[in-house]
Amino acid sequence: MKRRHEEEFMAFAAARTAPLFRSACVLTSGDAHLAEDLVQDTLGRMYANWRKFPRESAELNDALCYCDMNTTPDGTSTNPVDRVNEIAGRYGLDSLIGKFIRRAEPEILASTSRVLERVAAAKRQPM
Known part of the structure; x- marks a missing residue:
């Protein structure tokens, strides 16, 4: 897979792995190991076919990642480093989630930084 496609997939998966796991837990009646297997299989199949999926904009992926990484499950504000931890x-x-979130951490931090850069640039633009 080309680097750009791999980075896109990593950003996509980083923003959606935890929600997928929660859904998988419901589907597996709370069996965490089976839920991890389901998420891993799903993400693996998506990765193998990633080029066939329609693309969201990079800005949208970054914004989704930013929102997820700056808010805890109970709605409290946080920062990406604390959220990953x-x-x-x-x-x-x-766990699958623990391994993946650590692997995705550099892209998560880059993604959230891009959002902050876009916000700062927009603030500098005259209205």
Whole structure:
């Protein structure tokens, strides 16, 4: 897979892995191991076919990632580093989610930085 497509997939998966896991837990009657398997299989199949999926804009992916990484599940404001640590701690470093969130952390931080850069640039523009 080309680097650009891989980065797109990583941003997509970073923003959606935790919600997918929660949905998978419901589908598997709370069996966390089976839910992890379901998420891993789903993301693996998506990765293999990623080029066939219609693309959201990079700006939209960044905005979704920013919102998810700056808000805790209970709606409290946070920052991306603390949010990644919270997710990894909640699911465990050896879980699928824990491993993935650590692997995706550089792209998560880059994505949230791009949003802040866009906001700063928009503020500098005359109205």
